[in-house]
Amino acid sequence: ALPAVAAICMALPLHATTVGGGTLGGGIALSSQLVDRGQAVTKATPILQGLLSWTTPDGWALGVSASAQARTPGRMVEAMGQLSHYWTLSDDWSMQAGAIYYKYPASSRFFDRSEAGLHWSWRDVLTVGVSATHFTHADHERTRGGADANFHWPLTDELSLSLGAGVAKSYFDPYPYYRYSH
Numbered sequence: 525a526l527p528a529v530a531a532i533c534m535a536l537p538l539h540a541t542t543v544g545g546g547t548l549g550g551g552i553a554l555s556s557q558l559v560d561r562g563q564a565v566t567k568a569t570p571i572l573q574g575l576l577s578w579t580t581p582d583g584w585a586l587g588v589s590a591s592a593q594a595r596t597p598g599r600m601v602e603a604m605g606q607l608s609h610y611w612t613l614s615d616d617w618s619m620q621a622g623a624i625y626y627k628y629p630a631s632s633r634f635f636d637r638s639e640a641g642l643h644w645s646w647r648d649v650l651t652v653g654v655s656a657t658h659f660t661h662a663d664h665e666r667t668r669g670g671a672d673a674n675f676h677w678p679l680t681d682e683l684s685l686s687l688g689a690g691v692a693k694s695y696f697d698p699y700p701y702y703r704y705s706h
Contacts, residue, residue, distance in 0.1 A: 549576075554570055556570065572593075573590070574590055575589040608622030608623070620642070621642050622640070637659045640655065651673070652674075653672055654670070670692030673689055
């Protein structure tokens, strides 16, 4: 599946294309390692990533992406699907609701999860949001909440200042120090 996604992304022009009243976009990237929220999912090896997205004028967005090791492009190391909707609430405020599903191979299935979130944005400068993450293969406490706030201020046409902070329960529960001492 990934070679097909990569081929489609490479065939797309560098600008978005209008399809069926919506906008189709895509991209490819090469990274040094797959990292998921600060946790290394793969060894330090080149990762090929592909993305396709489609947005509609009425605020809907659909996206899919996949990642594979560049040396073995037929072997997926991550896939993701996303659906979201955007509303304009007033001249200053907008809102977005979205759901994302992440899928990993069996060796990394701990990271399989679905996420749902609501985010409010003031003039594209301040964004606040809440989210819930549900882990498919967790041993206990499968759903974990989070909240974040982000500030973005353009300084020049090419440079912006961005600051963000958030709180969420860690994906990994710490082990008590005595558990393995005996």
